[in-house]
Amino acid sequence: MARILVADDEEGVRSFLAEALEYEGHTVATAADGEEAARLLAKQGVDLLLTDLKMPRMDGLSLLRKVREEQPDVEVIVLTAVGSVESAVAAMKAGAFEYLTKPVSSPAELRLTVARALERRSLLNWKAEARHTAGEVVLSWGAPAMGPVVEALRKVAPTQATVLLMGESGTGKEVAARALHQQSERAEGPFVAVNCAALTETLLESELFGHEKGAFTGAVAQRRGRIELAQGGTFFLDEVGELKAELQAKLLRVLQERRFERVGGTRTLDADVRWVAATNRDLKAMMARGEFREDLYHRLAVFPIRLPSLRERREDLKPLAELLLRRIGEELGRPGLRLSPEASERLAAFPWPGNVRELRNALERAAILADGPVVEPRHLWLEEPGEAPGAAPVRAPVDGVRVPDTTLEELERMAIEQAIANEGGNRKRAAQRLGIGLRTLYDKLRRYGMQ
Numbered sequence: 001m002a003r004i005l006v007a008d009d010e011e012g013v014r015s016f017l018a019e020a021l022e023y024e025g026h027t028v029a030t031a032a033d034g035e036e037a038a039r040l041l042a043k044q045g046v047d048l049l050l051t052d053l054k055m056p057r058m059d060g061l062s063l064l065r066k067v068r069e070e071q072p073d074v075e076v077i078v079l080t081a082v083g084s085v086e087s088a089v090a091a092m093k094a095g096a097f098e099y100l101t102k103p104v105s106s107p108a109e110l111r112l113t114v115a116r117a118l119e120r121r122s123l124l125n126w127k128a129e130a131r132h133t134a135g136e137v138v139l140s141w142g143a144p145a146m147g148p149v150v151e152a153l154r155k156v157a158p159t160q161a162t163v164l165l166m167g168e169s170g171t172g173k174e175v176a177a178r179a180l181h182q183q184s185e186r187a188e189g190p191f192v193a194v195n196c197a198a199l200t201e202t203l204l205e206s207e208l209f210g211h212e213k214g215a216f217t218g219a220v221a222q223r224r225g226r227i228e229l230a231q232g233g234t235f236f237l238d239e240v241g242e243l244k245a246e247l248q249a250k251l252l253r254v255l256q257e258r259r260f261e262r263v264g265g266t267r268t269l270d271a272d273v274r275w276v277a278a279t280n281r282d283l284k285a286m287m288a289r290g291e292f293r294e295d296l297y298h299r300l301a302v303f304p305i306r307l308p309s310l311r312e313r314r315e316d317l318k319p320l321a322e323l324l325l326r327r328i329g330e331e332l333g334r335p336g337l338r339l340s341p342e343a344s345e346r347l348a349a350f351p352w353p354g355n356v357r358e359l360r361n362a363l364e365r366a367a368i369l370a371d372g373p374v375v376e377p378r379h380l381w382l383e384e385p386g387e388a389p390g391a392a393p394v395r396a397p398v399d400g401v402r403v404p405d406t407t408l409e410e411l412e413r414m415a416i417e418q419a420i421a422n423e424g425g426n427r428k429r430a431a432q433r434l435g436i437g438l439r440t441l442y443d444k445l446r447r448y449g450m451q
Helices: 011-023 034-043 060-070 085-093 107-124 126-133 144-156 173-182 201-209 245-257 283-288 294-300 314-331 341-349 355-369 408-422 427-434 438-447
Strands: 003-007 027-031 048-052 075-081 098-102 163-166 191-195 234-238 259-261 268-270 274-279 303-306
Touching (some): 003 011, 003 034, 011 027, 011 438, 027 034, 034 048, 034 060, 048 060, 060 075, 075 085, 075 107, 085 098, 098 107, 144 173, 144 303, 173 191, 191 201, 245 259, 314 355, 427 438
Parallel strands (some): 003 027, 003 048, 075 098, 163 274, 163 303, 191 234, 234 274
Antiparallel strands (some): 259 268
16 A cells, blocks of 8 residues: 555545545545645655645645655646646646546545556556566475476566466466566566456456546546556456456457557557466366357467466475565564464465465464464464355464354454554554555444444
């Protein structure tokens, strides 16, 4: 999540913008005018500035120019009243990412614009990040089942061949895609990922190809799509088996011609990207049922690679768990978390039907339950095969207190209640204590009737 500064002389507008962005999990500071915003910017770094154009003492355009001169990596979105589009255009010429007209039509419009601005900021830093992280992606620690995968990725990476990654959910297909990107000639370009199952068909088309102003209701400005943002880099289509028939046809055309148009547009743009797709579904069986285009399958599966499940690569389990736990500890502000030998044995004995994703979830829960630096077996909640998700009892004691027949949902509720109590009712700090986003916390509070 990002650090955002909101500058507006109207308290109601500031509160609306801050609440909408904090709900998304961002950290938001506010300023009542340009001078206050400039002071805050000098004291603390931010990722994004959201500023009104007309403010007392220092207007938004002057603030924008100051930010561009002193902190050029900060993205800026300007707010302007309806009828003052000319001033917004002037701001964009001065380096603003986008403008929104007041009153902002909906929190959804605000969040989408902010998400795109933050994405652009990250893409502008791709070259430096690529150099910094080169070689950091570890695919295996010596498991024989991963040997052919590592070798296949090494051989295909220098080419421009389209790669299809197959395997069960949670086997690390995106990690493999990032490793492929790092080893390719496009390593200093962007790596852009889209989850085809996470967006509606209409929204997915706009996300992939972008849209022109006025292309549909709510299209108040031109938007670049993910393919366009990935120019010169790698474009990763996750869960490609979820694409509907119409989008399959459009994607096939892009793969064939390496060109596309924005939604509602007529200008043809080049798709200079390396294509990598992933699926946990049997695409050949879908083809037989008429659910997936055969020609699209052959375009995607130029170089197919199957990723083994975690139970097929037991040699990787312990070092992978240690790596994940270190990262979780850093996210929770508790560096130095480690597994006890008994906890490692417990993890090694579990079948992991959910693969790496399930392993990470189990470690995150355990990290929340462990007050000290060592994760013990009593901190692990592992759902045995055949038990109903979320309903299996936790019979092991937690921190010395036995919790008989406590379900995962009850345990999670208890952890949320304790975190909120420990933070004196401050939900933002409670979310940080739990290691989850503020939006996720609100979703859980609604689910458990705790609002």
